Amino acid sequence: MAIVDTGDVRLHVQRLAARPAAARPADGTAATPLGDGAAAQDATVVLLHGLLTDSLASYYFTVAPALAAAGLDVVMYDHRGHGRSGRPERGYTLGAFVHDLDALLDRLDIQNPVHLVGNSFGGTVAFGYALLRPERVAGMVVIESEPATPSWAVKLGGLLERVRHEMSVNEDAALDWIAAHHGGHTARLAKSAGRLVRDTTLARDIPASAVLGDDDVRAIRCPVLALYGADSDLAAQAPRIRSLLPHCATESLPGHQHSVLVEAPGRVRDLVLDWVGRHASPAGDRDAVRVR
Structure with a gap:
């Protein structure tokens, strides 16, 4: 456990270092490792949790260890007001959460563009960050989420x-x-x-909080994978989000509602690893992303 002071709030952070290939289980208990390319080996994934009753624990006890075992550098933290992070009396606009992420990456000295995985409200934070700092985002997976x-x-x-x-x-x-x-x-x-x-x-x-218009959403250039529970009310957004985002794929998980991350962690893990593995090359060649 680590507490990182951003200068505005103290954030509880957990970081799981990527396990070397030789140390990864070969018996099928871990997710398929990423490719051996330098870009994949250097990939950092930042896990953003949901609002109110959520915390980094929802990742720690589901997909985070498997992502590290597959070769990713995993960063997760409690949002301000949540878990073991500081709880200031004021300062909870979406912009504050977005700037917390920016400050945290600075404090952790993470130089390469990161892959953001956001669950529910965490995905909304990811959308905001991709618009604020496009050069720092290699790609996103948003789970049961939407832009602001x-x-x-x-x-x-x-x-x-x-x-x-x-x-x-x-x-x-x-x-x-x-x-x-x-x-x-x-x-x-x-x-x-x-x-x-x-x-x-x-x-x-x-x-x-400041909200986004359609043109703002269209300005998000990184590849985005949006996951929905097929029985969730958010699933109806899939066609619209594909139409707005230039490089977006959507996936519907049958038999699930909003709690996809907790109910289907194995499927979420596999989709995240596949997405990161296919988009682990340095940002810049956005037109090569295949949209479906």
Whole structure:
């Protein structure tokens, strides 16, 4: 575990170094290794988790070890306000999360363009970062996610307001219901999320964040793979996101809704490794990306 001070917030970071080829299991328990090219061996993947009840643990206990075993340098961290990172009272616009990522890459002295993997809100952060720092992003995999459009802001605002209201009016009853239907661990996560919404400006800041128009989304030039649970309401966005992003592929996972990362980690791992392996060459030859 490491705590990295960005100058604005202290971020809890976990880094899994790429395992050398000789140390990787050969019995099928690990994902297929990346190619042996220098670009693939130098690839860094940054894992961005979702909002409120999420943390880097969702990656640590699913795909992160396998990605490192396959030859990737893996960086994951808790967003501000989440997990073991600092929880300032103010400063939770989407732009703040995007700048946290930029500052973290600086502090870790990561020079080469990185591959971003973003789950839910983490994918929205990835979209924002690819627009802010295109030269630092080699490619993205976004899981059950979308760019920060005006409709996204309205949706997040409604969700956060419901959480704030329920946890402020009758927190004990809400937590009892969550524990009964989803277990004690989820209830503990919900309690922490409730404090984050109640005690900080997050519920106001995120809906008030700067949003992207269609032209902004079209300006994202890196290759993007968008993964959706086939039974999720976000799956309907696949045709539109392919039409806006110049180099985008989408994949629908049957039988899954929003919790694709946790429910199908093996499939997510394989798709991430395939995508990174095919786009591990230095940024620049974007027209060679095959879109489907």
